[in-house]
Amino acid sequence: MAKERIYELAKELKMPSKNLVKVANQQGMEIKSHMSSVTPAQAAKLREVVKNENGGQKKANTKPANHHKNHQAKDDHKKAPSNKHQNKRDHESHPKKANKPARHENERPREEHQNRHNEKRHNESRRNQNNGGRFGGSLNNNDRHGKRFNKKNKKRNKRNKGNNRLREVNHKQPTQRKDKPLPEVLEYTEGMNAQDLGKILHRSPAEIIKKLFMLGVMINQNQSLDKDTIELLATDYGIDAKEKVEVDVSDIDKMFEDEQNNTKHLVKRTPVVTVMGHVDHGKTTLLDKLRHSHVTEHEAGGITQEIGAYQVHYNDNLITFLDTPGHAAFTEMRARGANITDITVLVVAADDGVMPQTVEAIHHAQAAKTPIIVAVNKIDKPGANPDKVTEELAKYNLIPEDWGGDTIFVKISAKFGKNLDELLDMILLQAEMMELKANLDQNAAGSVVEARLDQGKGPVATVLVQQGTLHVGDPIVVGNTFGRVRTMTNENGRRIKTATPSTPVEITGLNEVPEAGDRFVVFDDEKTARAAGEARAKRAQDKERQKTSHVTLDNLFATMKKGKMKTLPLIIKADVQGSVEALSQSLQKIKVDGVRVDIIHQAVGAISQSDVTLAEASNAVIIGFNVRPTPVAKSLADSSNIDIRLHRVIYNAIEEVEDAMKGMLEPVYKEETIGEVEVRQIYKASKVGTIAGGMVTSGKITRDSKVRLVRDGVVVYEGELGSLKRFKDDVKEVKAGFECGLTIANYNDIKEKDVIEAYQMKEVPVK
Numbered sequence: 001m002a003k004e005r006i007y008e009l010a011k012e013l014k015m016p017s018k019n020l021v022k023v024a025n026q027q028g029m030e031i032k033s034h035m036s037s038v039t040p041a042q043a044a045k046l047r048e049v050v051k052n053e054n055g056g057q058k059k060a061n062t063k064p065a066n067h068h069k070n071h072q073a074k075d076d077h078k079k080a081p082s083n084k085h086q087n088k089r090d091h092e093s094h095p096k097k098a099n100k101p102a103r104h105e106n107e108r109p110r111e112e113h114q115n116r117h118n119e120k121r122h123n124e125s126r127r128n129q130n131n132g133g134r135f136g137g138s139l140n141n142n143d144r145h146g147k148r149f150n151k152k153n154k155k156r157n158k159r160n161k162g163n164n165r166l167r168e169v170n171h172k173q174p175t176q177r178k179d180k181p182l183p184e185v186l187e188y189t190e191g192m193n194a195q196d197l198g199k200i201l202h203r204s205p206a207e208i209i210k211k212l213f214m215l216g217v218m219i220n221q222n223q224s225l226d227k228d229t230i231e232l233l234a235t236d237y238g239i240d241a242k243e244k245v246e247v248d249v250s251d252i253d254k255m256f257e258d259e260q261n262n263t264k265h266l267v268k269r270t271p272v273v274t275v276m277g278h279v280d281h282g283k284t285t286l287l288d289k290l291r292h293s294h295v296t297e298h299e300a301g302g303i304t305q306e307i308g309a310y311q312v313h314y315n316d317n318l319i320t321f322l323d324t325p326g327h328a329a330f331t332e333m334r335a336r337g338a339n340i341t342d343i344t345v346l347v348v349a350a351d352d353g354v355m356p357q358t359v360e361a362i363h364h365a366q367a368a369k370t371p372i373i374v375a376v377n378k379i380d381k382p383g384a385n386p387d388k389v390t391e392e393l394a395k396y397n398l399i400p401e402d403w404g405g406d407t408i409f410v411k412i413s414a415k416f417g418k419n420l421d422e423l424l425d426m427i428l429l430q431a432e433m434m435e436l437k438a439n440l441d442q443n444a445a446g447s448v449v450e451a452r453l454d455q456g457k458g459p460v461a462t463v464l465v466q467q468g469t470l471h472v473g474d475p476i477v478v479g480n481t482f483g484r485v486r487t488m489t490n491e492n493g494r495r496i497k498t499a500t501p502s503t504p505v506e507i508t509g510l511n512e513v514p515e516a517g518d519r520f521v522v523f524d525d526e527k528t529a530r531a532a533g534e535a536r537a538k539r540a541q542d543k544e545r546q547k548t549s550h551v552t553l554d555n556l557f558a559t560m561k562k563g564k565m566k567t568l569p570l571i572i573k574a575d576v577q578g579s580v581e582a583l584s585q586s587l588q589k590i591k592v593d594g595v596r597v598d599i600i601h602q603a604v605g606a607i608s609q610s611d612v613t614l615a616e617a618s619n620a621v622i623i624g625f626n627v628r629p630t631p632v633a634k635s636l637a638d639s640s641n642i643d644i645r646l647h648r649v650i651y652n653a654i655e656e657v658e659d660a661m662k663g664m665l666e667p668v669y670k671e672e673t674i675g676e677v678e679v680r681q682i683y684k685a686s687k688v689g690t691i692a693g694g695m696v697t698s699g700k701i702t703r704d705s706k707v708r709l710v711r712d713g714v715v716v717y718e719g720e721l722g723s724l725k726r727f728k729d730d731v732k733e734v735k736a737g738f739e740c741g742l743t744i745a746n747y748n749d750i751k752e753k754d755v756i757e758a759y760q761m762k763e764v765p766v767k
C-alpha cells in the first residue's frame with residue numbers, strides 16, 4: 001500500500017492535522033508536518049491510538065486531552081444553561097450582557113467572580129427590600145416610567161404637591177440609587193473623587209465614603225483618590241477595575257494594533273490569499289476559474305462586480321482572494337501598514353519555470369512573512385516540466401515535503417481547472433495550521449484594498465475587515481478620512497448590513513477617498529471619529545507640505561544636517577553676461593565641508609516662470625543679480641515656496657550663500673515689497689530734479705518706503721523716496737488705483753514706463 005499523508009489521515013479521523021502530528025510524535029514517529037507521509041503500518045497504529053483515545057474519553061465523558069479550543073468553547077456553551085438560573089439576576093441587572101453569547105473559557109474566572117459578586121448584591125438588595133418593603137419595589141417601577149409618572153402625579157395631586165414631593169424624596173432616593181446596576185467594570189482615571197466614582201458606580205458619594213471608611217480609608221467627597229484606593233473600592237463592590245488610558249484618538253495605528261491583538265472571544269476566520277507570479281504564468285486565469293467555478297448558487301444571480309477581492313466557497317469553507325494588481329502594490333500596501341495577506345499562492349508556469357518576477361514575488365512574500373503555496377501551473381502543456389520548477393525553486397528555500405522540505409506544491413492547470421480543488425484543500429490546510437482567528441464581537445478594524453471616487457456614490461472603498469464586525473452606520477476613520485458607513489456591498493453587488501473578519505466589502509459614506517493600504521478603525525461615536533479623522537487629515541497635510549517645501553537658504557543648513565543635501569543647486573540670473581559669469585565662478589569657489597554649489601542654470605535677463613519651474617523640479621535656489629522676477633514668476637515662486645534671493649552687490653550674494661552653507665545665516669531683515677508704481681509722465685524741474693507722475697498699480701507706496709527703479713525687468717537704481725505727492729500736497733501714502741507724483745532722492749534718470757517698486761525691510765524671526 002502507498003504511503004499516506006498526515007493531513008489525509010487527519011481528515012479521515014476528523015481531527016486537526018496538527019493534533020495528529022502531535023499524536024504521531026508521542027508515538028515516536030518522526031513526523032514534521034501535515035504534509036509528512038506515514039507508512040501503512042504507522043497509519044494503522046495512529047488510527048488505533050486515536051480511536052482508543054476517543055473511545056476512552058467517551059466513556060469517561062471528558063474532553064480529549066488535546067481537544068481543539070473551539071470544541072472546548074462549545075462545551076462551555078453547553079454548560080451555560082446550568083449557570084443560567086444562578087445568573088438570572090445577573091442578566092437582569094446587566095441588560096447588555098443578557099443578549100451576549102455564553103462566555104469563553106478564558107473568561108470563566110470573571111464569571112465566578114461575578115457570581116460571588118451577585119450573591120453579595122443579592123443580599124444587599126434583600127436588605128433593601130426589607131427596608132423599603134414592597135413600596136421599594138413599586139418605586140422602582142415608578143422609576144422605570146420615570147417622567148411620565150411624575151407628570152401625572154403632579155397633575156393629580158396639585159394641591160398635595162408639597163407633601164407628595166416630600167414623600168418621594170424620603171423614599172425614593174436611597175433605593176433608587178441602589179437598584180441601579182453596578183457597571184461590569186469600573187473604568188476610572190487616577191485622581192477621581194468620591195463624586196466621580198459615585199456617578200460611574202450609580203452610588204451616592206456618601207455610600208462610597210462609608211465603604212472606604214469601613215475599609216480603613218478616610219476621605220472626603222472631593223478628595224482625589226489614588227489608583228490603589230479606587231481598585232480597593234472596586235474589589236469591595238465585587239467588580240473589576242480598569243484604568244482608562246487617555247488615548248490619542250487620531251492614533252488609529254495604535255487602535256488598530258490593539259483591536260488586532262485582542263485575544264478574547266476568538267473564533268476561526270477565513271484565510272486571505274494573494275496570488276502572485278510572473279507575467280503570463282496564469283494568475284488571472286486561476287483567479288477567474290476559481291471565482292466562476294466556486295460561486296454558490298444563491299450568489300450566481302447577483303451582479304458580479306470587480307471589487308479587488310472576493311470569496312470562494314469550498315466544502316463549507318470560505319477563502320478570500322485578493323486581486324492585487326502587482327507585487328509592488330502588494331508591498332506598497334504592506335509599507336502602509338496593511339499586512340492583510342495570510343497566504344501567498346505562487347503561480348509558476350511549468351513550461352516556463354522560475355522567471356524574474358517569480359523571484360520578486362518570492363522576495364515580497366518572504367519579506368511579508370506569509371507562507372507560500374506553490375501552484376505549478378500549465379501542467380497540461382506539452383512542454384511542461386514541473387520537476388524543473390521544483391528544482392529551480394529549491395534555490396529560494398521552497399522545497400516540497402518529498403524532497404525533505406515543508407513547502408506545499410500543487411500541480412495545476414488553471415485553464416482546464418485541473419487540481420484546483422486540491423489547491424483549495426491545501427490553502428485550507430495551511431490556514432488551519434496557522435490557526436487564524438478573530439473576534440466578531442468587537443469594533444471592526446481592517447484595511448483598504450482599493451478606493452475610488454464614484455460620481456453618484458462619492459468616495460467608495462473596498463475594505464477588508466480583519467477584526468470585529470463592521471456594521472452599516474458605524475462611525476469610521478479610514479486613513480486620513482472619516483465618515484459613517486452608509487452602505488455595504490459584497491462582491492456580488494448585494495447590500496449587506498454586517499461584515500465579519502476576512503470579508504471584503506465595498507463601503508460608502510466616507511468624506512474623502514482613502515488610499516489602498518490605509519487602515520480603518522471603527523469608533524464608538526461619530527464625534528470622536530470626526531475629531532480623529534480631521535486630526536489625521538491635518539497631520540497628513542502638514543507632512544505633505546513638508547515634503548514639498550523646497551530648499552531655501554534659510555533651511556539649507558538644517559537640510560544639510562539631516563543628510564538630505566550634498567549639493568546646493570542654484571539658478572543664476574543677472575543683468576549682464578559679465579555678472580552672470582563673475583557670480584557663477586565666485587559661488588562655485590565656496591568651500592564648505594560636505595556640500596558644494598551646483599549651478600544648474602545661468603542666464604541674462606529677468607527671472608522667468610521657467611526659471612521657477614526648474615527651481616521647483618530641482619529643488620534649487622534662485623539668485624538674481626540686478627534683476628527681478630516677472631509677476632507670474634513671482635506669484636509662482638510664492639505659491640510653491642521657491643527661494644529667490646535678489647542682490648545688487650556680488651559680494652553680498654556670495655556671502656549670503658556661504659553663510660547659509662555654514663549654517664550661519666541669520667536673516668534678521670527681509671525685504672517685503674509693498675507696492676508698485678508705473679511711471680507715466682516725466683517732468684523736469686530745475687530745483688527738484690526729475691518728477692515722475694504715475695499710477696500705483698498694486699499695493700501702496702509710502703513716504704518712508706525704499707524704492708527700486710526697474711526698467712524692463714532689470715533694476716537700474718535702488719534708493720529712497722525724495723518726496724511723495726497727491727496733486728500739490730505731500731502725503732504719507734498712496735494706495736493702488738490712485739495717481740501720484742514722486743521723486744527719488746539723488747536720482748534723476750527716471751523714464752516713462754519704468755516701474756518703481758516700493759519695499760520695506762521687515763524683521764524675520766529666526767526659526
Ligand SMILES: Nc1nc2c(ncn2[C@@H]2O[C@H](COP(=O)(O)OP(=O)(O)OP(=O)(O)O)[C@@H](O)[C@H]2O)c(=O)[nH]1
Pocket residue numbers: 277278279280281282283284285286377378379380381412413414415416
Ligand atoms: N495551457 C494552459 N494555458 C494557460 C493555463 N493558465 C493560463 N494559461 C494561459 O496563459 C496565458 C496567460 O495567462 P494569464 O492568466 O493572463 O496570466 P497572468 O499571470 O495573469 O498574466 P498577467 O496578468 O499579465 O500578469 C493565457 O493565454 C492563458 O490562457 C494553463 O493552465 N494551461
